[in-house]
Amino acid sequence: MRTSDGQQMSEEEILEGCKANREECQKLLFEKYSRLMTGVCMRYADRYEEAQDIVQDGFIKVFKKIETFTGKGSLEGWIRRIMVNTALDHLRRTKAERFNVSVDDVEFKLKDKQEIIASMQADDLLKIIRTLPVGYRTVFNMYAIEGYTHKEIAKELDISENTSKSQYSRARALLQKKLEEVNIKR
16 A cells, blocks of 8 residues: 555554554555445445445544554454444444334245355345345344354344344345345246
């Protein structure tokens, strides 16, 4: 990564500059990871602009907490965790009423069509995931994409473990229905 005067900086140097509150280093870190983190946040947001707001809030937290990064694990993973938590905080603040969807609003059926998901382009699948109700989408993202357990999801979202499992199952069923609607078959 290059500074405004053309000097090459390593990630370690940028990290140290961020810890020293150097704006130029903060800008370089933001430029390096903002696009990737926007993709992470898009899985939780309804609109691109909302995802950008989450990314901005997340990077504010990154810069405030940068001293706590110990170097154990990747910087990208540490930033990603902050972004996911920021997205969850955003959902709690702005969309709490949308987490519960009536069972009557969703046709519930379970079929095993893992091959469908595996064969799709990631962008296409993300577009379909974004159409899920926010509660389903959040649990699906946390479990299937981020790798949280149902116990961790329950704690993060302040719901029961069974609610997490139920929302995940319903999200899968609704995704399968949506995939069938766009003629994606085994």
